[in-house]
Amino acid sequence: MTRKLSRTALFLAILIGSIFSASYAQTGDAPKDKKDPKTWHDEGLYFYNASDANSPFLLIDPSMPNGSKSGGYGQRVAQSTSLGFAKTKTEARLSGGTSKTIIPTKTPTFYFYFKADNLSPKQFALVRLIAKKHDRLMVTGSQNAYGSSQGIDEKQMVDFTYEKVSDGIFKVFTKEPLHQDEYCFYYIGKAESPFAGGFYDFSISVE
Numbered sequence: 001m002t003r004k005l006s007r008t009a010l011f012l013a014i015l016i017g018s019i020f021s022a023s024y025a026q027t028g029d030a031p032k033d034k035k036d037p038k039t040w041h042d043e044g045l046y047f048y049n050a051s052d053a054n055s056p057f058l059l060i061d062p063s064m065p066n067g068s069k070s071g072g073y074g075q076r077v078a079q080s081t082s083l084g085f086a087k088t089k090t091e092a093r094l095s096g097g098t099s100k101t102i103i104p105t106k107t108p109t110f111y112f113y114f115k116a117d118n119l120s121p122k123q124f125a126l127v128r129l130i131a132k133k134h135d136r137l138m139v140t141g142s143q144n145a146y147g148s149s150q151g152i153d154e155k156q157m158v159d160f161t162y163e164k165v166s167d168g169i170f171k172v173f174t175k176e177p178l179h180q181d182e183y184c185f186y187y188i189g190k191a192e193s194p195f196a197g198g199f200y201d202f203s204i205s206v207e
Contacts, residue, residue: 034057035053035056035057037056037057037111037165037169037171038165038166038169040113040168040169041057041111041113042059042113043113043114043115043194044059044060044112044113045059045060045110045111045112045185045195045200046058046059046060046110046111046112046113047060047101047103047108047109047110047202048108048109048110048111049104049105050109057111058101058103060101060110060185060200060201060202061100061101061200062195062198062199062200062201063094063095063099063184063198063199063200063201064197064198064199065092065093065094065199066093066094066095066135067093089139089141089153090139090140090141091137091138091139091140092137092138092140092199093135093136093137094129094135094136094137094138094184094199094201095134095135096134096135096136097131097132097133097134097135097136098131098136098182098203099136099182099184099201099202099203101201101202101203102202102203102205103202103203103204103205104205104206104207105204105206106177106178106179106180106204106206107173107174107177107178108173108174108178108204109171109172109173110171110172110173110185111165111169111170111171111172112124112162112169112170112172113168113169114168114170115168116193117167117168118191119189119191119193119195120162120164120170121160121162121170121172122162123187123188123189123191123193124185124186124187124188124189124195125152125157125185125186125188126157126158126159126160126174126183126184126185127152127156127157127158127183127184127185127186128156128157128158128179128181128182128183129156129181129182129183129184129201130156131181131182136182136201138152138153138156138184138186138199139152139153139156140152152186152188158174158178158183159174159175159176160172160173160174160175161173161174161175178204179204180204180205180206181203181204182201182202182203182204183201183202183203183204184199184200184201184202185200186198186199186200
């Protein structure tokens with residue numbers, strides 16, 4: 001009788017354990033695959049390389065500008081000879097002629113992960129930077145004797161689109177292939193954000 005009861009108890013224990021394991025998996029509490037873009041990652045902007053089976057995510061670290069410059073000798077001369085109509089441009093500058101973040105494709109896919117509900121990719125601009133020998137530039141405004149304007153030069157803006165994957169997760173991609181050049185995502189939203197002020201820069205380099 002005792003032996004029969006013990007077998008029954010063992011069977012019930014195995015059955016309960018199986019039910020618990022199945023329920024655990026269905027609730028989504030099981031460990032997630034960090035190589036899956038639908039899985040939450042640390043907040044940030046990432047390049048997703050599907051062809052890299054071992055490490056498909058590359059975090060795009062922000063760079064901070066090393067200063068800004070308003071105009072130059074040539075622009076000052078132009079203003080003086082045009083009765084003030086010529087415009088002086090204000091530029092933000094990043095150190096180095098190329099980014100440390102290298103992306104080896106002209107058709108990159110990005111994933112943005114946001115903790116805040118009020119953030120989305122539409123609050124960012126994708127900018128093609130003006131690459132010089134020792135730095136990279138983004139025009140942030142212009143002025144002349146009769147007025148001024150603030151904002152990124154439209155000639156440097158690059159169109160992109162995005163899809164919402166789930167709460168806080170967005171898939172981002174460009175509408176056209178990118179040129180081999182220097183780029184950055186720049187936060188242009190009005191709300192306070194941990195992304196404000198950072199240049200999420202990268203270089204498109206294809207052999």
